[in-house]
Amino acid sequence: MVLLTWISEVADEPLVLEPTDRRVEWETNTWWLSAEDEDRRSLSVSVVVAAFERTASAIQGRIRKLGFPGVATFYVWHDEQTGQLRCSTGSVPAKALPFDGAYELSDDLGPVVEGFLADSEPGVTGWSCLEGVRNHSELTAAEGEAVPIRVWASSVGAASR
Secondary structure (H helix, E strand, O other): OHHHHHHHHHOOOOOOOOOOOHHHHHHHHOEEEOOOHHHHHHOOHHHHHHHHHHHHHHHHHHHHHHOOOOEOEEEEEEEOOOOEEEEEEEOOOHHHOOOOOOEEEEOOOHHHHHHHHHOOOOOOOOHHHHOOOOOHHHOOHHHHOOOOEEEEEEEOOOEOO
16 A cells, blocks of 8 residues: 555645746655556455545645745646556646646546556557557647646645635
8 A cells, every 4th residue: 555655645745836946846746646457356446536636635734834925826647658657736726737748627537546556567559559549740730739637626724726
């Protein structure tokens, strides 16, 4: 159950809320979490979700003790390319998370965790998934659009937007 330990440790790691320097926030507050096959098989979605919810609550408590008056969001997503769960805290509202591409906010962390736990070959793209892939220049605009990343977000700051 190493994954659960790592999730809980995120709440005690360094935390920077610096609205004028998002890069420092991202580098300090973003965590990459992996799991061995045994953890993936033995953990339930609800147990992992509960661990993240406890972490979000603990981070909210830390932010209040710091006296940070602004908006802050703790968020979690499954990075399918690396086979990892990732989480971060930023001084931004959920609608303005620092992703380069499209993302879809979800009130339910369950599907994010479920996708991670069900990933039997994390970070691997099978050949069957590549069949029929064409040269990028051959793609139509609709075909070239990326599927948004599903992200669970929890408001942890004193202010909300």
